[in-house]
Amino acid sequence: MVSTNKKVRNFIPDDISLSILSKLPLKSLKRFECVCKSWSLLIDNSYFMNKFRNNFLSNLRCCSYYDGSSILLQIGKPNFKDDFYSLSGERFENKVKLDFSNPYANQFNFQIFGVDSVNGILCLHEYDALGEIILLNPATQAFKVLPPSQVESVEVSIPDDARDFVDFYIVSNLHGFGYHRVINDYKIIRYVRFDIESSVEGDEHFEEIIYSNSLGKISLEPLWEIYSLTSNSWRKLDVDMPFSSKCNEGTQVYIDEICHWLCEKDEEDNPAGACLVSFYLSNEVFLITPIPSNLDDCFDVEASWINLARLNECIALISYHEPRTTFHISILGEIGKKESWINLxxxxxxxxxxxxxxxxxxxxxxxxxxDEELAWFDLNTQMIEELGYKAGDCCARIIIYKVNILTDGGIVN
Known part of the structure; x- marks a missing residue:
């Protein structure tokens, strides 16, 4: 090498370092905060955050995770005959009405669980009840009706003089649906609880009620269950995780073998308060990420809508505050790290x-x-575009869907 008398800088100019940092993923950026005090305050620097937001939006445009996916628009209709449309293209100009038949249309009103399909498979379930659960591949019309678990065989023995005012219910709430790559298996997670209702306050007959199944007397404590498509069976999960009794549409998301769901802060049995629960399908452990106080007002009455999404490989918490007519988008840098949330x-x-x-x-x-028109807001252009549909008084919903005609993962008619 040719020697030179030019001095080599022993530091990086601030403008260059800020430009580099603004292009980092949020997880890496949060870790660099420990380098120096000025970097620890970057989130409060409006100039830096504008650069970070612009880079975040640029990465959204070229993100490959959802390549080949389309938007599934569901518009509610009477008698469970909902209309489904596939929307694709840069401005959703490609619209195709789908023959999306519900195999149980005449038996129950199904809900699509989660915010997107898993390998082209949708999980359908009867809302807020211990009803049918179905795995469906719309591209091939192959479907699988899940079998009942042992919990569903619980029988209740109620004294004759209490039968007129005591009711017994088993209620389940789906919390996760995902795919375990290593063992090529689809999994479903649900929380099951036993509700006993009496029309007589302070009824003493509860102590006389005996609950049993094929195994004999059982505990009436709530429990977690997990379903495996490979074994086509349910089993109890020995975990004590925060749960959500509401399970609103869109408050669950699956990312890379991890099922995530939101828990409200008003649940009596959830001491963790408002939090994100992340359940790892690979080893069946979970992590809790608290929602910081500057974000958890999305669980208050002023936030009429809450959704989880996947943005740039990050978990995004998106809420709509009706009184202020504003959307708030926050992203999580690292699971389990409360301080890694930022309001973006x-x-x-x-x-x-x-x-x-x-x-x-x-x-x-x-x-x-x-005016009943369906529309969308583009984060990049900051413009509102119409979809060309009116929902009227019917409910509408958006789900991300990727066609899969190669395999049904064991799902057969």
């Missing part, structure tokens, strides 16, 4: 919004306007 975007006021209906692959915010 505040959008609005958007006075035309009647109710949100979902989030797209690039962070598009879909909603129904007050």
């Amino acid at each position: 975007f505040t959008i609005g006021p958007l006075s035309c919004v009647r109710c949100p209906i979902g989030v797209g692959t690039k962070g598009e915010l879909f909603f129904q306007r007050k």
Whole structure:
């Protein structure tokens, strides 16, 4: 090498370092905060955050995770005959009505669980009850009706003089649906509880009620269950995780063999308060990420809609605050790290919004306007575009769907 008398800088200029840091994933950025005091305050630097947001949006446009996916628009219709449309293209100009038949349309009103399909498979379930659960591949129309678990065989023996005013229910709430790559298995997680209702306050007959199944007397404590498609069976999970009794549509998301769900802060049995629960399908352990106080007002009455989404490989918490007609988008840098949440975007006021209906692959915010038109907000252009549909008084919903005709993962008619 040719020697030189030029001095080599022993430091990086601030503008260059800020430019580099603004291109990092949030997890890496949060870890660099320990380098020096000025870097620990970057989140409060408006100039830096504008650069970080711009890079975040640029990465959204080229994110490959959802390549080949389309937007599934569901518009509610009477008698469970909902209309389904596939929306694709840069501006969702490609619209195709789908023959999306519900194999149990005449038996129960199904809900699509979660915010997207898993390898082209959708999980359908009867809302807020211990009803049918179905795995469905819309591309091949192959479906699998899940078998009951031992819990569902519980029988209740009620004294004759109490039968007129004591009711017994088994209620389950789905919390997760995902795929374990190593063993090529689909999994479903649910929380099961036993509800006893009496029309007589302070009824003493509860102590006389005997609950049993094929194994004899059982405990009436709530429990977690997990289903395996490979074994086609349910089994009890020996975990004590925070749960959600509401399980609102869109408050669960599956990312890379981890099922995530939101828990409200008003659950009496959830001392963790408002939090994100992440359940690892590989080893069946979980982590809790508290929602910081500057974000958890999304669980208050002023937030009429809450959704989880996957943005740039990050978990995004998106809420709509009706009184202020604003959307808030926060992302999580690292699971289990409360301090790694940052509030990335505040959008609005958007006075035309009647109710949100979902989030797209690039962070598009879909909603129904007050004039009943369905529309979406583009984070990049900051513009509102119409979809060309009216929902009227019917419910509408957005789900991310990727066609899979190669395999049904063991799902057969």
